[in-house]
Amino acid sequence: MDSSLTPQVLADPVALTRALVDIESVSGNEKEIADAVFAALVPNERLTVERLGHTIIARTRLQREQRVVLAGHLDTVPLAGNFPSTVDDERIWGCGTSDMKSGTALALHLATRDADPQFDVTYFFYECEEVERERNGLNKVAASHPELLQADFAILLEPTYGLVEAGCQGTLRVRVTVPGRRAHSARSWLGRNAIHDAGELLTRLSEYKAREVEIDGCLYREGLNAVRITGGVAGNVIPDLCEVEVNFRFAPDRSEEEAARHVREVLGGFDVTLMDVAGGALPGLGAAPAKAFIDAVGSAPNAKLGWTDVARFAALGVPALNYGPGDPNLAHTREEHVEIAKIESGAEVLRRWLFG
Template identity: 60%
Template sequence: MTRTISALDLTADPVALTAAMVDVASVSGEERQLADLLEHALREQAPHLEVLRSGDAVLARTRLGRAHRVLLAGHIDTVPIADNVPSRRADGIVHGCGTSDMKSGDAVFAHLAATLPEPRHDVTFVFYDCEEIEAERNGLGRIEREHREWLDADLAILGEPTDGALEAGCQGTLRVELRTAGRRAHSARSWLGDNAIHRAGEILSRLASYEARDVDIDGCRYREGLQAVRISGGVAGNVVPDECIVTVNFRFAPDRSTEQAVQHVREVFDGIPLVVTDLSAGALPGLSAPAAAEFVEASGAVPRAKYGWTDVSRFAALGIPAVNYGPGDPNLAHTRDEHVAEDAITACTAVLRRYLGS
């Protein structure tokens, strides 16, 4: 059974708005219908906002001349649907694809866009596409290239699921491939070969003895991690392999630059050839910035480090302090049983209204 959504009521309870947004399927690359509905609703129900369409992203902002500007950003795409659309509400829970990651956060932001015509900070709202897939298609990248001034702010709040906690900054991530070489031989005459998989033991030994670093930044404790995430090698069941590849992922604290992270991993695996296959910078929490400190106080939450990478890194690269704050449970993101508590949506809305309210 499907539901046809012909319009979004942004002034409705954010819980109902969450369900309505879930009912508009928006798998990455297929966000147009939801973007159309959001654009129309913002133009019709929030005349106090300037609205811009960029591809399948929708942006809106106030121009009140306030001393500070806060940006609220949420991606409107989801992972592929797993028989969990349309939404379902029961026992104070909204079930459905994207409820946690992150249509509940989007609904909170869209509701505030329509119902806060005179906030005490100028506010920019960014509803963007293609966050769940390859980084080069991420709508924020396109917006930065084509409409850079729309991203200017004193603080960016991303509605990523944090279960109502305030998660500051994010870790950087680095993936490398480490290769060992050997010599092929028939396994019945193994002494004639050199087993590349056996040579990978040195890589695993260094990983096993690695001591992860902890670092405190703005009161947030970031713990680093260096882990083997994949091993590939072998030719056939009767062949001594001549190549083995170990893929290693380094999650590093945001006080390291990408260059420093790469250099650190090279030092750990000194003497072993490696190739960098993926690299993204972390984001410093920036909680000492006035707008960020004010939000910490308004939320009443004790900030904690974000374990994982999010688009806060894009804002940090622009010199904009950024935090993750949303009603969803991150452990439920992308699952078949994805859901969000109604009271979590209500609580998140109240915190942001108190922070932004006139």
């Protein structure tokens, strides 16, 4: 076992958060933290522990009527002068404190408890969430061992500041190509300015009326926005090409195909190329374990405005939501931190829900 993950540390979710933060694990460099988590889990005879790359899967086999999932990623974004951690009376500061080692610590704390939960539980501690989806540990599990993701309900311990955020939006990106005709800028009338012609596209986007839809009491807001624009050849040349990257965040009642069709309709007349798309996740709050968990939290759920790995479970028909102690507004910042009280209250909620 990693010397920092002693039984005393594993029993204290606050100390465990700090111990995980102090193992540097920028995406692609998760070996050390995965080794430590694996070593912490193996001694627990209640668990079957497997490893796929730097993703650790631990499962109870108690023959309960229902199985639930707790999942947290091990990686962080690149350091920003915020490693190792520091602590004051109220907060732990450092890279990954909010996103999402405080949530991952809760899962590891629960997995190593000397007690039997009321559900069978699958715990995922996975690699490469912060980078391209091909490297994502849950994506690799879904591709090679999808049966391990099967459950009656899943919680992704992403930062939500102690609130339940149900489901998630889908996300789609397209590249819109606007052609022109190159000419010398001194004789601009001989060409056609592709950047100028992109103005109509930008006007459509700025005037777009985004849809709001309520699902299971959660309000999802859509958005269609230009997020990048490129064009131009030189300071004395009329550009013959302009490309605009557009991102559509869509409510989970739309399929990927419906989202793509909607964007093409809005941008009709332009050359639109689909770059990537990931479907959303419906709230799925009707599942019995979900209802019990929301009761344990004691507050109404909100819509998740963003995409998270809950969508991977939803694609398999597994209801999933997001819940974690971190503040999502602090994720990826130099000032990233987590409130100690949120870690403690989150641990208490999950203990009450899992162990009664």
